[in-house]
Amino acid sequence: MALLEVKDLQTTFFTDDGAVRAVDGVSFSVEAGQVVGIVGESGCGKSVTMLSIMRLLSARHSATTGMASFDGEDLLSIPNKKMREIRGKQISKIFQDPMTSLNPVYRIGVQIVEALRLHDKAISRVAAFDRAEQMLAAVGIPSPRERLRSYPHELSGGMRQRVMIAMALINDPKVLIADEPTTALDVTTQAQILELIRKLRNEFSSAVVFITHDLGVVAELCDEVVVMYAGKVVESAPVDEIFENPQHPYTWGLLGSLPGRNLGNDRLYSVPGSPPSLLDPPTGCRFMARCAHAMSICETEPPLEILDHSEHAVACHLDPGFRTTQAIAFRSIANRVQEPR
Ligand code: SF4
Numbered sequence: 001m002a003l004l005e006v007k008d009l010q011t012t013f014f015t016d017d018g019a020v021r022a023v024d025g026v027s028f029s030v031e032a033g034q035v036v037g038i039v040g041e042s043g044c045g046k047s048v049t050m051l052s053i054m055r056l057l058s059a060r061h062s063a064t065t066g067m068a069s070f071d072g073e074d075l076l077s078i079p080n081k082k083m084r085e086i087r088g089k090q091i092s093k094i095f096q097d098p099m100t101s102l103n104p105v106y107r108i109g110v111q112i113v114e115a116l117r118l119h120d121k122a123i124s125r126v127a128a129f130d131r132a133e134q135m136l137a138a139v140g141i142p143s144p145r146e147r148l149r150s151y152p153h154e155l156s157g158g159m160r161q162r163v164m165i166a167m168a169l170i171n172d173p174k175v176l177i178a179d180e181p182t183t184a185l186d187v188t189t190q191a192q193i194l195e196l197i198r199k200l201r202n203e204f205s206s207a208v209v210f211i212t213h214d215l216g217v218v219a220e221l222c223d224e225v226v227v228m229y230a231g232k233v234v235e236s237a238p239v240d241e242i243f244e245n246p247q248h249p250y251t252w253g254l255l256g257s258l259p260g261r262n263l264g265n266d267r268l269y270s271v272p273g274s275p276p277s278l279l280d281p282p283t284g285c286r287f288m289a290r291c292a293h294a295m296s297i298c299e300t301e302p303p304l305e306i307l308d309h310s311e312h313a314v315a316c317h318l319d320p321g322f323r324t325t326q327a328i329a330f331r332s333i334a335n336r337v338q339e340p341r
């Protein structure tokens with residue numbers, strides 16, 4: 001049963017130039033102990049989707065509609081007080097850049113303990129510091145007792161990201177949202193953090209939503225994949241299905257443009273052009289201007305998401321037989337993506 005279920009989520013920003021529909025009809029669900037990857041280019045709406053669900057966007061400058069159900073509660077309609085109790089306690093988020101999320105003037109221990117005591121007023125200060133120490137040890141920080149006294153600038157980038165993960169997990173959240181948590185890290189530290197999230201998912205049975213632009217990371221970590229383009233979901237499926245049988249031209253582009261993994265003839269496949277302006281999006285398929293297979297119907301009719309028997313949904317007007325033929329060509333890339341790096 002889904003722990004987090006999102007249906008027809010729509011988020012609009014009100015700008016001086018007009019309304020921007022940054023998220024347009026997004027639906028997906030996450031079960032306990034499952035990792036769902038949300039994939040797409042910068043600006044496709046993946047981070048805005050999760051900020052909308054956590055109600056972290058300015059109500060003055062944006063509006064969100066649809067449904068986001070967590071454990072039977074509709075996050076979009078519950079009172080602010082209830083939402084504050086859920087946020088950080090039951091649903092927490094690891095941000096992309098720990099340097100902008102950790103307060104530079106407070107010691108690590110103070111910041112972790114504050115995250116804990118915000119939701120557990122009864123816990124003593126001593127017990128809170130003990131718990132913070134245990135959590136630093138759980139995320140692989142050596143000498144955790146001493147580290148509690150460190151300031152953020154005294155730690156490496158990888159260590160700071162581990163501290164962020166410890167803070168996000170200190171209240172045993174049921175849902176963990178990780179927004180490109182490894183983007184600013186070197187490859188070795190990135191691998192360690194991914195391993196850590198995998199281990200914590202197993203130990204804490206948290207549901208994880210992992211936001212990324214990297215299909216290689218998705219292959220290593222995720223159970224389900226949601227591919228977003230220009231505010232919409234264009235394809236979603238179990239991870240093996242996405243790599244064995246990718247069905248959308250944009251997913252083919254993402255697969256083909258992974259560095260070091262091309263079509264086998266030294267030609268790096270890339271998606272030409274750039275995403276459309278969401279101030280005035282195309283009437284039909286939003287990917288049309290960049291799609292090598294576009295047809296006249298794509299210009300006028302927005303493709304609907306069609307779900308098949310294997311829980312694989314795709315929004316594209318192409319003939320399913322043609323898509324399957326194309327998918328076979330991309331399967332060879334997918335196999336290389338899934339090889340250990
Ligand atoms: Fe390309 Fe048309 Fe499919 Fe859009 S609907 S991805 S333009 S073929």
